[in-house]
Amino acid sequence: MDPKERIKELREKINYHNYRYYVLDQPEISDYEYDMLMRELIELEEKYPELKTPDSPSQRVGGEPLKEFEPFTHVVPMLSLANAFSEGELRDFDRRVREAVGDVEYVVELKIDGLSVELIYEKGIFTVGSTRGDGIVGENVTQNLKTIKSIPLRLKDDVSLVVRGEVFMPRASFEKLNEEREKLGESLFANPRNAAAGSLRQLDPKVTAKRDLDIFIFNLQKIEGRKFKTHIETLEFLNEQGFKIIPIHKKCSNIDEVIKEIEEIRNLRDKLPYDIDGAVVKVNDLEKREILGQTAKDPRWAIAFKYPAERKKTKVLDIIVQ
Numbered sequence: 001m002d003p004k005e006r007i008k009e010l011r012e013k014i015n016y017h018n019y020r021y022y023v024l025d026q027p028e029i030s031d032y033e034y035d036m037l038m039r040e041l042i043e044l045e046e047k048y049p050e051l052k053t054p055d056s057p058s059q060r061v062g063g064e065p066l067k068e069f070e071p072f073t074h075v076v077p078m079l080s081l082a083n084a085f086s087e088g089e090l091r092d093f094d095r096r097v098r099e100a101v102g103d104v105e106y107v108v109e110l111k112i113d114g115l116s117v118e119l120i121y122e123k124g125i126f127t128v129g130s131t132r133g134d135g136i137v138g139e140n141v142t143q144n145l146k147t148i149k150s151i152p153l154r155l156k157d158d159v160s161l162v163v164r165g166e167v168f169m170p171r172a173s174f175e176k177l178n179e180e181r182e183k184l185g186e187s188l189f190a191n192p193r194n195a196a197a198g199s200l201r202q203l204d205p206k207v208t209a210k211r212d213l214d215i216f217i218f219n220l221q222k223i224e225g226r227k228f229k230t231h232i233e234t235l236e237f238l239n240e241q242g243f244k245i246i247p248i249h250k251k252c253s254n255i256d257e258v259i260k261e262i263e264e265i266r267n268l269r270d271k272l273p274y275d276i277d278g279a280v281v282k283v284n285d286l287e288k289r290e291i292l293g294q295t296a297k298d299p300r301w302a303i304a305f306k307y308p309a310e311r312k313k314t315k316v317l318d319i320i321v322q
């Protein structure tokens with residue numbers, strides 16, 4: 001087989017096995033077999049450098065350390081979320097929505113406690129990723145995002161789209177990182193969100209690559225050549241394209257079901273391997289979202305329900321015990 005063909009075949013195999021391992025958590029081959037595929041790809045790309053392309057899975061931990069991050073203006077402004085802290089406030093939100101667009105279906109999702117990013121794909125290739133910043137302009141952190149194995153470098157179809165997701169660090173990885181830092185006498189991260197932000201905003205991608213970051217995609221911001229009716233349809237489409245989407249996204253027919261789902265999520269919070277700080281309630285019908293529109297910074301078609309901060313053992317408590 002000619003090298004161009006073999007390189008193409010190896011890339012497809014490696015991208016597929018990355019998807020199986022990092023997105024579905026259902027690997028089909030052993031780490032050894034995976035490493036052999038990657039080694040053959042790297043050798044072929046070294047032998048034929050003209051065939052090496054930035055979207056190759058061998059280029060995930062590429063790039064030299066940056067001097068600074070380039071500012072990047074988002075394709076779609078990254079809105080923030082209004083908060084609700086009680087059932088009453090959720091019902092007020094529901095009343096406002098129904099006054100404007102009549103009865104609606106909602107989708108209730110986990111609210112991952114990480115940092116929001118925008119990912120741009122042109123004809124199926126991951127081209128630019130950026131942090132939220134002020135919602136209009138963020139930082140271009142593409143090289144660092146490429147080290148996150150659950151971010152596909154190439155989609156199933158050659159489609160151009162923009163998605164939004166939450167980068168996070170699993171709690172176990174956070175604790176291990178702080179243990180290592182404590183041994184080295186380095187400052188500790190206060191929580192997984194800070195650790196994720198600090199790791200994503202490293203100027204050296206090789207450092208980011210070691211930090212075990214992960215991502216859940218939760219919004220299709222923009223797409224060329226396709227139209228969807230509902231949010232749930234977009235999540236199913238993104239999942240088929242190879243994204244790791246927000247794992248709990250329950251369709252609810254009314255605010256009573258929303259309130260029940262929010263309670264369900266609160267009860268499983270401690271069992272999740274990552275931090276959540278609440279649940280997000282979204283209108284499912286995309287046309288009704290358009291009618292509802294947004295305020296200066298928040299959509300009128302979504303709200304975050306925040307749980308009280310988790311009761312954590314505080315250092316003060318340790319001192320008292322001592």
Ligand SMILES: NC(=O)c1cnc(OC2CCCC2)nc1N
Pocket residue numbers: 079080081109110111112113114166218219246280299302
């Ligand atoms: N942290 C999360 O998990 C999360 C954050 N934001 C949103 O949706 C916002 C985005 C645009 C308006 C609604 N969904 C989420 N699941």
